[in-house]
Amino acid sequence: MTNQPPTLDELDxxxxxxxxxxxKELIDDIYLKPGETLMWSGSWVEGFANSRSDVDLYLLGDVEGRPGKPELTAPGLPNMRMALSSxxxxxxxxxVPREVVSxxxxLLAAFDGDLGxxxxxxxxLREFIHRLKIGVPVLQPEVLEAQRDLIDFDKFTSYLRRFYHNRADSLLEDVIGLLDEGDAISAVLVARQRLAAVVDLYLATHGETNTRVDKWRWKKLNRLHHREHPLLQRYLEAERIGSAGSGAEPRGACEAILVFADDLLLQTL
Structure with missing residues (x-):
């Protein structure tokens, strides 16, 4: 991230x-076993909370006997468990089981960001690792720091860069195929998905490793650059192009989106 996370007092x-x-009024019934920790993360810590935002807490410890629906992680790793209270x-x-963090x-220690x-x-899981990076300790902060020390967050950035780059390359092949068959409207829609992947790659390159960026993409770009920055202006133009009243033909809209995405991609390499 480009700014320091808030303190617990500031969040409160x-x-x-x-x-x-x-x-403290919301977590009276949360208990921790020895060696467990509780952290606050999500939109409140990111600085994006609004009147409808959840308070996102993560308990790093034992899932046994705790309520919630399972959330998948990665092959060979145990599930997390999430409960939402009204x-x-x-x-x-x-x-989050401690085995997930370790x-x-x-996995990150063995990952080659250039070739892997x-x-x-x-x-x-990708969202959790970002939230572990920025999370604010609520209870047992020394346990949280020990868990964070197990993760190489620079490697996590490399992982995300490779993940988004692969997605962008795959979507480009889809766009080319759609244009070849003459379906320019579908090509525009897929080109916008590719632009989103490239923007996410750009954000990760600049330290914005939040992977649930659909609703925060503009906010995070705006945090990196001022509103009048040429990159932001081109992004807005690419998102509007081809809409009612713009006068752009679908194929021209697709080509404009691809050109901007390619220009942005070059800035991340």
């Missing part, structure tokens, strides 16, 4: 200003 003050509550403020608690650490092909991790 923000929560109280929006909802009249502090975190109320004035929705509390999203994900329990397993990801081992990314192991298929679930979106939930």
């Amino acid at each position: 003050s923000l929560l109280e200003s929006k909802h009249g509550l502090q975190l 109320g004035q403020v929705r509390l999203d608690i994900t329990v 397993g990801v650490g081992a 092909y990314p192991t298929q991790w679930s979106p939930d």
